[in-house]
Amino acid sequence: MSRSVLVVGGAGYIGSHMVLALDEAGFDVTTFDNLSTGHRDAVLAGDFVHGDLADRDALGRLFARRRFDLVMHFAACAYVRESMEDPRKYYRNNVVGCLNLLDAMLDAGVRRLVFSSSCATYGVAREVPITEEHPQAPVNPYGFTKLAIERALSDYATAYEFHAVALRYFNAAGADARGRLSERHEPETHLIPLVLREAARVRDGGAPLDTRLEVFGTTLATPDGSCVRDFVHVEDICAAHLAALERLLTKPQGFEAYNVGTANPASVLDVIAAARRVTGEDVRYRAAPAKAGDPPSLVATSTRARETLGWAPRHESLDGIVASAWNAAPFRARHASDA
Ligand SMILES: NC(=O)c1ccc[n+]([C@@H]2O[C@H](COP(=O)([O-])OP(=O)(O)OC[C@H]3O[C@@H](n4cnc5c(N)ncnc54)[C@H](O)[C@@H]3O)[C@@H](O)[C@H]2O)c1
Structure with missing residues (x-):
């Protein structure tokens, strides 16, 4: 009998890719x-239950109706x-909302969870790349x-096994390689997506100098003055989830945390340059002040996930990641007249 996984937030960006990945890996999937x-139309496999984490009764009914081996929690x-x-x-x-989910899980005896955490829990990096031992000192409520x-x-x-x-x-x-999501x-x-929307605007005849793209922070203490990030392909995130699921089902260890990144630093200006290469459009930007609560540099080392989960990112080129997002973007298609 196939294992059953509940995907909370399975209609969202990452969750919808996960639903497909689980289905393709032979799991029985339910989205809540x-x-x-x-988006309802992003749930391309399994059952869909419309409900809110605030509704404890709905969660109780869901767990009473179905037996889940594991929960993946993306909703936030x-x-x-x-x-x-x-x-x-x-x-x-x-x-x-998450505590309600955990209550429903404990009440139903479901004790395995993969949780979507974030590099935002680290706050401003003291050392880059960031390991899991880096102090967690968020600088915004989301990270907290x-x-x-x-x-x-x-x-x-x-306390509860x-x-x-x-x-x-x-x-x-990035996005699904077959452009389904x-x-x-x-x-x-x-x-x-914002850079690619700008590319589509220019492609559709908008003047490059009328750009709507803002770069927040251009004089930061980073190599080109813009924020540096670690872009990890959504399919690689799904693969990390499958590896975590495997560990939880076969060698559960209580609580564990893993970074999921590529260790390849890419600045905002690098992304704009990649979008120019991928789309062939003259993407310009306007410089704007850095945003409060936005650390200048966030790049991971994922050695722990590589060594313990056997996970490694397959998509390491920034151009490849940007191209997959462009190929799947809803605004990618030209007007019918200029196809
Ligand atoms: N996108 C990123 O770069 C990124 C980075 C780090 C962590 N994360 C985390 O990954 C998770 C997924 O991110 P995403 O970009 O796919 O977000 P998303 O907004 O596309 O998806 C979240 C999904 O959860 C659903 N949801 C939200 N609140 C809910 C509730 N109370 N009850 C039921 N459903 C609810 C939404 O409708 C949506 O379908 C989030 O937890 C996010 O914090 C995302």
């Missing part, structure tokens, strides 16, 4: 999602800047909510 930022509010303007939304959804849940998972592991893997992703990017956030705040 309130569609606050996700995930905009750093919004978390600074409206922190209670973040503490309520990311912390209280992720850290709070990591702490809860560690305590639950000790609970087993959890927190995957601290760096910057998720893409990143569709509204509003979009992630760099690669």
